[in-house]
Amino acid sequence: MTSTVEQPRRLRVVDPATGEPITDYDIADEAAVQAAVRRARDAAGWWAGLEAGQRRRHLLAFKTRVAGRIEQLAELIRAETGKPAAGALLEVMLTVEHLDWAARHARRVLRRRSVSSGMLAFNQASSVEYVPYGVVGVIGPWNYPFYTPMGSISHALAAGNAVVFKPSEFTPGVGVWLGQQWSELLPEHPVLQVVTGDGTTGAALCRSEVDKIAFTGSAATARAVMAACAERLTPVVIEGGGKDALIVTADADLDAAARAAVFGGLGNAGQTCAGVERIYVEDAVHEAFVARLADLMRQVKPGAEPGAAYGPMSTPAQAGTVLRHITDAIGAGGRAVVGDAGSVRPPFVEPVLLADVPEHSTAVTEETFGPVIVVNRVADAEDALRRANATRYGLAGSIFTRRRRRGQQLAAQLRAGAVSVNSVLGYAGVPALPFGGVGDSGFGRVHGADGLREFSRPRAVTWQRFRAPIDVMTLQPTASALRISLQMFKLRHGRR
Structure with a gap:
């Protein structure tokens, strides 16, 4: 009788363009995740105990190390996601800019600040200080496996936290590479650790003793994370x-708007959470804009080569979602201007432009995450706003107009966390700006000062400078103290 030993499950990563295996990784179980969090807890004490200037020096050294190996990292991103070399390089460059900003501005943003104590506590000196949570768990996506999770990782580190990072099961190599760079820089202090695995690993991280979780992914998975x-x-x-x-x-400027739409809608094969999936064009210029956009889209071809305009769908299931949306849009009466259902030839999807798609179609209401753009005519900008806001999502948006004030007015009414006027994704390259959404697009912010505070706890501190001559902050204040305080209160707040 022979006995068999069950081999531990492994995470296999494949080339998204060919389906050929690249390598495999461990699937961290609950015990492995808990062990990483315990190590992070010890490291967090050391990291938080450093002066802000010391943390800055370590983070800038980390930044320099990553920047000096940009080609190596970009090639790893390209291999796991299938995106072109230019897209992978841009992802790294943008990420490093945000890391640099977080490292250089954390001390200023999070320093202790004095605040006014007001009339009732005039004998107190008051301040607000920001302290790190301790250990932050980060769960990253596959579409931008470096840029997106580093929005949380870099700001959490700069704020004084240790981080346990669980990369997507489709792009674990990028996360492992990142963890190696840190460990080679500071081998004795596991302030940044990486645990690879699937959904069970992410669930274990959520249920571990981390002090905060930063998650990027679908709204459905976000609900499971929150639960x-x-x-x-x-x-x-x-x-x-x-x-x-x-x-x-x-x-x-219709030409500029069409070029921006191609970049926002087709970049990274349309697999961009803040890209362009819907376009609303005023009726007077609708046909002219569609003609310009269609001409540009017909010139774009996907491919597996490093210099292609964009690559394959990064995950096996995504092409099916794209096909379902195209079919639904055309079946509901939409017009296929460029491409159609036949453009979906997994793992590649050629550009698809759909016009006059009913607003109830899934191509309008659900996240397509593919190189498909829906362009609909509207009566005016107010009609465009109503339709743009009629969604459960609210991450970002773009507006094209030659009138600056009009652009600002429309931006103020767009239900989104970020808006670009006369560009798309303009905010992504500005490290000082926060990023995040509303509704099914989530809550909380990464990047900028708000991103640093997102991974810090505000703490209020007062200290008594002298004994109050009129003391009502006592169990039984004197009648005179209460009378005088009441008179002062009415003088201050009881009159217009």
């Missing part, structure tokens, strides 16, 4: 995707 975190009341920051709209007014 798991609720067991321990672990706070979360969520980025749950988007169905972002571009508004083109009658006075817009």
Whole structure:
């Protein structure tokens, strides 16, 4: 009788363009995740105990190390996602800019600040200080496996936290590479650790003793993350995707708007949560804009080569979602201007432009995450706003108009966490700006000062400078103290 020993499950990574295996990784179980969190807890004490200037020096050294190996990292991103070399390089460059900003500005943003104590506590000196949570768990996506999770990782580290990072099961190599760079820089202090695995690993991280979770992914998975975190009341920051709209007014530069739409809609094979999936164009210029956009899209071809405009769908299931949306849009009466259902030839999807698609179609209401753009005509900019805002998502948006004030007015009414006027994704290259959404796009912010505070706890501190001559902060204040305080209160607040 022979006995068989069950081999531990492994995470196999494949080339998204060919399906050929690249390598495999461990699937961290609950015990492995808990062990990583315990190590992080010890490291967090050391890291938080450093002066802000010391943390800055370590983070800048980390930044320099990553930047000096940009070609190596970009090639790893390209291999796991299938995106072109230019897209992978841009992803690294943008990420390093945000890391640099977080390292250099954390001390200023999070320093202790004095605040006014007001009339009732005039004998107190008051301040607000920001302290790190301790250990932050980060769960990253596959579409931008470096840029997106580093929005949380870099700001959590700069704020004084240790981080346990669980990369997507489709792009674990990028996360492992990142963890190796840190460990080679500071081998004795596991302030940044990486645990690879599938959904069970992510669930274990949510239920571990981390102090906060940062998650990027679908809204459905975000709800599961929140439910798991609720067991321990672990706070979360969520980025749950988007169905972002571009508004083109009658006075817009149509050529510029069309070029921007191609970049936002087809970049990374359309697998961009803050890209362009819907376009609303004022009726007077609708046909002219569609003609320009169609001409540009017909010139774009996907491919597996490093210099292609964009690559394959990064995950096996995504092409099916794209096909379902195209079929639904055309079946509901939409017009196929460029491409159609036949453009979906997994793992590649050629550009698809759909016009006059009913607003109830899944191509309008659900996140397509593919190189498909829906362009619909509207009566005016107000109509465009109503349609753009009629979604459960609210991540970002774009507006094209030649009138600056009009652009600002429309931006103020767009239900989104970020807006670009006369560009798309303009905010992504500005490290000082926060990023995050509303509704099914999530809550909380990464990047900028708000991103640093997202991974810090505000703490209020007062200290008594002298004994109050009129003391009502006591169990039984004197009648005279209460009378005088009441008179002062009415003088201050009881008159217009």
